[in-house]
Amino acid sequence: MVSFTFDDVPKSAATAGAPILEEYGARGTFYIAGGLVDRWQGHWTGVSADEIVDLHRKGHEVACHTFSHARATDLDAAAMTLEMEKNRRYFLALEPSIRIENFAYPYGFASVSHKRQLGKAFRSARGILPGVNSGAIDLQFLRSTPLIETNIDREGIDRAFDEAVAKDGWLIFYSHDVRAAPSPYGCSPIMLRHALEAASRRKIPVVSVAEALRRAGA
Numbered sequence: 001m002v003s004f005t006f007d008d009v010p011k012s013a014a015t016a017g018a019p020i021l022e023e024y025g026a027r028g029t030f031y032i033a034g035g036l037v038d039r040w041q042g043h044w045t046g047v048s049a050d051e052i053v054d055l056h057r058k059g060h061e062v063a064c065h066t067f068s069h070a071r072a073t074d075l076d077a078a079a080m081t082l083e084m085e086k087n088r089r090y091f092l093a094l095e096p097s098i099r100i101e102n103f104a105y106p107y108g109f110a111s112v113s114h115k116r117q118l119g120k121a122f123r124s125a126r127g128i129l130p131g132v133n134s135g136a137i138d139l140q141f142l143r144s145t146p147l148i149e150t151n152i153d154r155e156g157i158d159r160a161f162d163e164a165v166a167k168d169g170w171l172i173f174y175s176h177d178v179r180a181a182p183s184p185y186g187c188s189p190i191m192l193r194h195a196l197e198a199a200s201r202r203k204i205p206v207v208s209v210a211e212a213l214r215r216a217g218a
């Protein structure tokens with residue numbers, strides 16, 4: 001399986017990235033920080049509330065980052081609970097049928113002290129350590145590979161898919177904005193399409209993180 005995930009989330013991930021996934025019959029996972037919604041974030045403007053509801057209605061997964069985008073390593077247990085609850089309440093207020101099941105660590109910084117706490121609140125937590133998830137998987141530290149122009153090229157994407165096939169594993173990509181001239185943290189529509197074509201050629205199902213966990217029986 002392969003999952004395409006977007007963090008924070010920039011508006012273009014919803015307005016350009018999601019429709020490209022849909023063209024391929026695929027759905028993505030969007031790890032949204034409620035505190036960044038509709039805000040200029042330095043490299044992009046955040047997704048709007050309406051766009052979040054639209055993503056949900058189209059079958060994409062709305063998932064959790066910390067509300068303020070604080071790193072887990074800067075939060076004690078009580079502050080982490082507040083961040084998670086604030087984000088959860090934010091999405092519930094937007095649309096009561098949104099179910100928040102999965103989490104991604106802001107900046108990829110996982111902390112061992114939060115693993116148990118997050119494990120109780122979410123089915124999985126995703127980091128940014130590259131590689132295929134296979135064999136004994138740590139659901140509270142899922143690996144993910146950048147789909148980011150400054151980090152990977154087409155050959156790298158193809159190699160990641162080949163490794164996923166060889167290991168019969170689960171490949172998770174993460175990105176941010178999706179634009180012809182992306183930020184240093186995003187990808188172009190061409191790169192996203194290249195990855196979707198690579199999945200399609202290998203007949204690898206493209207599913208959200210929640211759906212991948214269901215299929216894996218996790």
Ligand SMILES: [Zn+2]
Nearest residue numbers: 007008106107
């Ligand atoms: Zn983030």
